[in-house]
Amino acid sequence: MGKLTNVTSLTGLGLRDWLVQRVSAVILAAYILFLIGFILLNAPLQFNDWQNLFANSWMRIFSILALLSLVMHAWVGMWTIATDYLKITWMRLIFQVAMIVALFAYLAWGVAILYRGF
Amino acid sequence: MAKQRPINLNLLTIKFPIPAIVSILHRVSGTIVFFLIPLLLWMLQTSLSSSDRFIDLQDLFNGFVFKGIIWLFLAALLFHLVAGLRHLLMDCGFGESLKAGRCSAWTAIGLAVILTLLAGIWLWVN
Numbered sequence: 001m002g003k004l005t006n007v008t009s010l011t012g013l014g015l016r017d018w019l020v021q022r023v024s025a026v027i028l029a030a031y032i033l034f035l036i037g038f039i040l041l042n043a044p045l046q047f048n049d050w051q052n053l054f055a056n057s058w059m060r061i062f063s064i065l066a067l068l069s070l071v072m073h074a075w076v077g078m079w080t081i082a083t084d085y086l087k088i089t090w091m092r093l094i095f096q097v098a099m100i101v102a103l104f105a106y107l108a109w110g111v112a113i114l115y116r117g118f
Numbered sequence: 119m120a121k122q123r124p125i126n127l128n129l130l131t132i133k134f135p136i137p138a139i140v141s142i143l144h145r146v147s148g149t150i151v152f153f154l155i156p157l158l159l160w161m162l163q164t165s166l167s168s169s170d171r172f173i174d175l176q177d178l179f180n181g182f183v184f185k186g187i188i189w190l191f192l193a194a195l196l197f198h199l200v201a202g203l204r205h206l207l208m209d210c211g212f213g214e215s216l217k218a219g220r221c222s223a224w225t226a227i228g229l230a231v232i233l234t235l236l237a238g239i240w241l242w243v244n
Contacts, residue, residue, distance in 0.1 A: 022209065025202050032199060044244065047165075047172040054166055070155070077148050099152075106155050113163045 021076040024069035031066035150194035197230040
């Protein structure tokens with residue numbers, strides 16, 4: 001079990017996972033609060049304001065930073081939950097691998113959205 | 119370790135202290151957010167693709183079920199955010215005593231409930 005635990009964790013080092021989860025949490029919190037603030041300040045939200053926001057280079061960088069943070073944050077979080085509750089090794093492995101693949105798909109999809117149709 | 123200690127794993131009779139409930143809800147809310155991210159990405163894609171599709175998405179928000187799912191997402195996200203901030207404060211050394219932990223756990227629940235209600239009002243009034 002110890003071996004599998006290390007194989008599927010984000011960095012293979014508990015303390016590093018711990019730090020990555022917190023740094024990514026701060027980035028995600030900043031992104032969420034920014035988006036909530038933008039939507040509230042521009043209510044009722046118009047298409048042009050919304051599209052102009054995501055046309056900015058800094059917003060695309062901020063968004064990709066948030067997506068990368070999401071991948072790492074959810075990886076550590078879902079990994080922890082899986083190791084606590086999924087006691088059968090093959091079930092845990094399948095869940096963790098599927099979760100990691102899904103997170104990379106989220107990232108790829110998000111990047112595709114940000115760089116298409118502008 | 120003694121093997122004869124009494125063990126109670128009955129979820130209906132175990133008494134969960136409030137920090138334990140906040141901890142479990144933090145996990146549940148994070149899992150809900152994880153599974154709803156595809157919906158959020160689809161909404162981002164739709165909202166940015168064209169003015170017409172942006173308006174289609176706004177129309178979708180008028181539906182009760184869709185609004186309900188968005189509210190569930192916001193409830194999970196806001197709770198996860200508030201409980202996460204509590205964790206970060208504790209990591210920085212604030213409120214680590216048992217009493218402060220109970221107090222901040224209640225505060226996190228209260229704050230998340232208020233924010234979720236505000237989000238609900240905003241969703242249903244707009």
